[in-house]
Amino acid sequence: xxxxxxxxxxxxxxxxxxxxxxxxxxxxxxxxxxxxxxxxxxxxxxxxxxxxxxxxxxxxxxxxxxxxxxxxxxxxxxxxxxxxxxxxxxxxxxxxxxxxxxxxxxxxxxxxxxxxxxxxxxxxxxxxxxxxxxxxxxxxxxxxxxxxxxxxxxxxxxxxxxxxxxxxxxxxxxxxxxxxxxxxxxxxxxxxxxxxxxxxxxxxxxxxxxxxxxxxx
Amino acid sequence: xxxxxxxxxxxxxxxxxxxxxxxxxxxxxxxxxxxxxxxxxxxxxxxxxxxxxxxxxxxxxxxxxxxxxxxxxxxxxxxxxxxxxxxxxxxxxxxxxxxxxxxxxxxxxxxxxxxxxxxxxxxxxxxxxxxxxxxxxxxxxxxxxxxxxxxxxxxxxxxxxxxxxxxxxxxxxxxxxxxxxxxxxxxxxxxxxxxxxxxxxxxxxxxxxxxxxxxxx
Amino acid sequence: xxxxxxxxxxxxxxxxxxxxxxxxxxxxxxxxxxxxxxxxxxxxxxxxxxxxxxxxxxxxxxxxxxxxxxxxxxxxxxxxxxxxxxxxxxxxxxxxxxxxxxxxxxxxxxxxxxxxxxxxxxxxxxxxxxxxxxxxxxxxxxxxxxxxxxxxxxxxxxxxxxxxxxxxxxxxxxxxxxxxxxxxxxxxxxxxxxxxxxxxxxxxxxxxxxxxxxxxx
Amino acid sequence: xxxxxxxxxxxxxxxxxxxxxxxxxxxxxxxxxxxxxxxxxxxxxxxxxxxxxxxxxxxxxxxxxxxxxxxxxxxxxxxxxxxxxxxxxxxxxxxxxxxxxxxxxxxxxxxxxxxxxxxxxxxxxxxxxxxxxxxxxxxxxxxxxxxxxxxxxxxxxxxxxxxxxxxxxxxxxxxxxxxxxxxxxxxxxxxxxxxxxxxxxxxxxxxxxxxxxxxxx
DNA sequence: TATGAATGAGATTTCATTCAT
DNA sequence: TATGAATGAAATCTCATTCAT
Numbered sequence: 001x002x003x004x005x006x007x008x009x010x011x012x013x014x015x016x017x018x019x020x021x022x023x024x025x026x027x028x029x030x031x032x033x034x035x036x037x038x039x040x041x042x043x044x045x046x047x048x049x050x051x052x053x054x055x056x057x058x059x060x061x062x063x064x065x066x067x068x069x070x071x072x073x074x075x076x077x078x079x080x081x082x083x084x085x086x087x088x089x090x091x092x093x094x095x096x097x098x099x100x101x102x103x104x105x106x107x108x109x110x111x112x113x114x115x116x117x118x119x120x121x122x123x124x125x126x127x128x129x130x131x132x133x134x135x136x137x138x139x140x141x142x143x144x145x146x147x148x149x150x151x152x153x154x155x156x157x158x159x160x161x162x163x164x165x166x167x168x169x170x171x172x173x174x175x176x177x178x179x180x181x182x183x184x185x186x187x188x189x190x191x192x193x194x195x196x197x198x199x200x201x202x203x204x205x206x207x208x209x210x211x212x213x214x215x216x217x
Numbered sequence: 218x219x220x221x222x223x224x225x226x227x228x229x230x231x232x233x234x235x236x237x238x239x240x241x242x243x244x245x246x247x248x249x250x251x252x253x254x255x256x257x258x259x260x261x262x263x264x265x266x267x268x269x270x271x272x273x274x275x276x277x278x279x280x281x282x283x284x285x286x287x288x289x290x291x292x293x294x295x296x297x298x299x300x301x302x303x304x305x306x307x308x309x310x311x312x313x314x315x316x317x318x319x320x321x322x323x324x325x326x327x328x329x330x331x332x333x334x335x336x337x338x339x340x341x342x343x344x345x346x347x348x349x350x351x352x353x354x355x356x357x358x359x360x361x362x363x364x365x366x367x368x369x370x371x372x373x374x375x376x377x378x379x380x381x382x383x384x385x386x387x388x389x390x391x392x393x394x395x396x397x398x399x400x401x402x403x404x405x406x407x408x409x410x411x412x413x414x415x416x417x418x419x420x421x422x423x424x425x426x427x428x429x430x431x432x433x434x
Numbered sequence: 435x436x437x438x439x440x441x442x443x444x445x446x447x448x449x450x451x452x453x454x455x456x457x458x459x460x461x462x463x464x465x466x467x468x469x470x471x472x473x474x475x476x477x478x479x480x481x482x483x484x485x486x487x488x489x490x491x492x493x494x495x496x497x498x499x500x501x502x503x504x505x506x507x508x509x510x511x512x513x514x515x516x517x518x519x520x521x522x523x524x525x526x527x528x529x530x531x532x533x534x535x536x537x538x539x540x541x542x543x544x545x546x547x548x549x550x551x552x553x554x555x556x557x558x559x560x561x562x563x564x565x566x567x568x569x570x571x572x573x574x575x576x577x578x579x580x581x582x583x584x585x586x587x588x589x590x591x592x593x594x595x596x597x598x599x600x601x602x603x604x605x606x607x608x609x610x611x612x613x614x615x616x617x618x619x620x621x622x623x624x625x626x627x628x629x630x631x632x633x634x635x636x637x638x639x640x641x642x643x644x645x646x647x648x649x650x651x
Numbered sequence: 652x653x654x655x656x657x658x659x660x661x662x663x664x665x666x667x668x669x670x671x672x673x674x675x676x677x678x679x680x681x682x683x684x685x686x687x688x689x690x691x692x693x694x695x696x697x698x699x700x701x702x703x704x705x706x707x708x709x710x711x712x713x714x715x716x717x718x719x720x721x722x723x724x725x726x727x728x729x730x731x732x733x734x735x736x737x738x739x740x741x742x743x744x745x746x747x748x749x750x751x752x753x754x755x756x757x758x759x760x761x762x763x764x765x766x767x768x769x770x771x772x773x774x775x776x777x778x779x780x781x782x783x784x785x786x787x788x789x790x791x792x793x794x795x796x797x798x799x800x801x802x803x804x805x806x807x808x809x810x811x812x813x814x815x816x817x818x819x820x821x822x823x824x825x826x827x828x829x830x831x832x833x834x835x836x837x838x839x840x841x842x843x844x845x846x847x848x849x850x851x852x853x854x855x856x857x858x859x860x861x862x863x864x865x866x867x868x
Numbered sequence: 869t870a871t872g873a874a875t876g877a878g879a880t881t882t883c884a885t886t887c888a889t
Numbered sequence: 890t891a892t893g894a895a896t897g898a899a900a901t902c903t904c905a906t907t908c909a910t
Contacts, residue, residue, distance in 0.1 A: 122397035174387030180339035608821030614773030
């Protein structure tokens with residue numbers, strides 16, 4: 001409504017409507033979880049109506065699934081722009097960790113969504129077959145870095161890409177996902193700039209240190 | 218009803234009712250989250266009735282808070298039995314990490330509850346004043362280990378107990394909290410014995426390695 | 435509300451509420467079918483609320499099932515008072531036919547309900563296990579009449595009770611169930627007293643005639 | 652769309668669309684009844700769109716009426732090919748009964764449609780003025796058989812064509828319309844070949860027996 | 869302390885129908 | 890003649906909570 005916008009050439013607003021709903025829904029699900037979210041609340045914040053939500057997504061759960069799918073697609077497509085193969089193994093590993101840290105740090109919504117999906121035991125993610133392939137790439141990429149590093153003698157430890165991925169994710173995800181309870185218990189705010197910088201460096205060093213040191217360090 | 222009914226000493230029964238409700242509620246909240254849990258479902262699985270839930274806990278949220286409080290009390294009381302001060306710093310740090318790993322691995326309910334509470338931005342935990350003191354101890358204990366290690370020359374890096382705690386928690390918590398999405402995406406089951414052992418060793422080695430190596434490793 | 439009625443001894447009104455809902459629901463289902471019936475409409479005509487319908491019957495379909503069950507229980511319990519065994523075979527058969535005719539003629543609601551259930555391919559009746567035993571009796575009773583008649587030489591044709599039951603039901607049911615289309619097409623009203631009498635006699639005579647005549651009449 | 656599109660003679664397509672919609676609608680109404688049928692479901696199974704349904708038939712009820720009209724037209728046009736006048740009265744009566752039996756047995760859809768229309772108290776049929784004339788013929792035809800039979804001494808009972816029609820219809824219709832509840836209650840399948848044959852013979856014999864026997868049999 | 873019935877407010881979902889093109 | 894998007898009204902159902910006893 002802020003500016004007159006004539007209907008683009010042909011297609012009405014289907015894409016726009018869908019995208020609008022998705023964005024609003026994402027915020028609502030992130031804020032209240034799947035059961036806590038209200039379709040009415042989503043509809044109200046939308047340019048369309050509640051009816052349209054069902055028209056496009058079939059059900060609250062269908063909408064949630066779409067939100068989830070989009071969230072995963074987003075991170076993986078961003079990740080794909082990293083071009084890690086062009087860096088030497090150490091730089092590539094650092095960059096991957098830093099990217100993970102930065103992405104989760106700057107997308108607490110994404111983190112919350114994953115946490116919510118875990119509460120539901122990944123029931124919805126499991127049904128999204130599109131996701132799996134995309135993620136195989138992420139692991140393949142990390143695997144390539146690790147074996148290149150080993151070959152070149154930069155890394156000393158032979159380790160599984162999935163294991164390293166697990167650790168990177170754990171370290172980066174937890175400080176976002178659990179910042180509220182952590183803050184409540186230890187009386188600190190993990191999102192403070194100074195802490196964020198320190199933790200980023202710490203995590204990089206921890207993982208890099210692990211990979212570079214020999215198995216019986 | 219025709220049976221003799223001696224004037225039951227009141228308290229015992231009340232205690233049992235309360236405990237019964239708490240146990241059932243915990244299972245329900247863990248399974249479905251706060252908004253997903255149903256008071257009706259809890260009442261049905263209880264020996265008592267719905268009215269009693271309100272009598273004892275006032276509301277669904279009151280019940281949830283009580284469950285949360287109990288969960289934290291449990292872990293901290295277990296943690297207190299570790300007697301880390303009697304071990305040398307390296308052994309103490311290992312033991313603390315292993316304990317954390319084992320506790321979260323064997324208490325996925327607890328992990329889920331914390332994840333749920335984070336979805337609600339720790340709103341309920343924040344109000345539980347009993348919790349904070351208890352946790353100061355945990356940090357004090359880790360801090361003692363770290364400074365002792367530094368003093369004795371076993372550890373090379375000066376670092377904050379809260380930071381190390383954050384990393385230990387992140388690594389141990391994530392593999393339980395996110396095992397569903399992780400499993401769905403990478404097609405693996407993190408709870409398999411062989412993986413659990415490997416990850417436990419890996420996490421210990423990672424943290425210990427970080428602490429023992431110098432800051433410019 | 436027409437007279438003050440103090441709450442009977444103990445139990446509140448559960449039985450009363452249930453029965454009230456059932457009666458109203460029956461009328462609504464009979465009038466509009468299962469899909470055409472409105473829970474709101476039922477609730478409005480009830481002393482209770484819509485919420486109570488779900489409290490007692492769980493769903494619209496649950497309510498419909500209960501209505502169906504009661505309808506079948508009613509006819510069979512009425513049928514059971516016929517005491518056909520005390521009559522000679524011919525009289526017993528006549529009486530059974532007349533009873534069927536009269537019951538369906540005076541209970542068009544019941545007839546409609548069965549027709550509705552057939553539209554749903556007996557999906558709900560099939561799940562009502564209570565019904566089956568009750569109906570075995572009806573066939574056993576008719577079977578007894580037929581074989582007694584054969585033995586005594588009053589009937590000449592050996593025929594299955596289920597077949598005879600099918601014919602009796604068909605003749606009695608159809609003139610009620612299809613009276614609307616029949617009336618519309620042939621411009622007559624099957625419920626007129628004079629016709630009812632004639633048809634009742636005709637049906638009795640038709641069936642009795644069939645049973646008494648030899649197989650190659 | 653780049654294909655050559657000759658100015659299609661309009662009517663043909665329109666006719667086909669209409670016929671397509673009618674066929675799909677008939678299946679849907681037969682399956683779910685008038686209220687249970689979904690316009691969306693019909694549209695989906697159609698080559699055309701929902702808008703066309705409204706274009707051609709005005710409303711869901713208009714569509715239903717059209718389906719009903721067509722169904723009646725079908726049976727009567729088939730019936731007209733019987734040429735009963737060329738047979739002797741007994742053969743003609745047998746043939747009419749057998750035809751009725753066979754038609755309803757092989758057109759359960761038609762039977763269901765009539766049953767559905769009766770649920771709605773023939774409200775839609777009543778408005779279809781085309782139907783009535785057509786049916787006068789059916790009765791006239793049966794009347795001719797009955798009076799010819801009486802005259803020739805083959806039949807002994809003077810009876811109304813409408814009454815006999817009622818009985819034939821009742822016997823043939825019921826075993827199709829009520830086969831679901833009947834099957835559920837008596838645990839049998841009325842459509843089994845062996846039973847169908849037996850019942851066909853039985854019904855013929857029952858009606859013929861009635862007509863041929865004297866009034867005080 | 870205990871209980872079964874009851875409930876109002878609001879949640880999700882459905883459906884016949886129409887609009888803009 | 891045709892279409893895909895859109896919709897208001899109303900349907901079914903749910904839920905935390907309380908009342909009467």
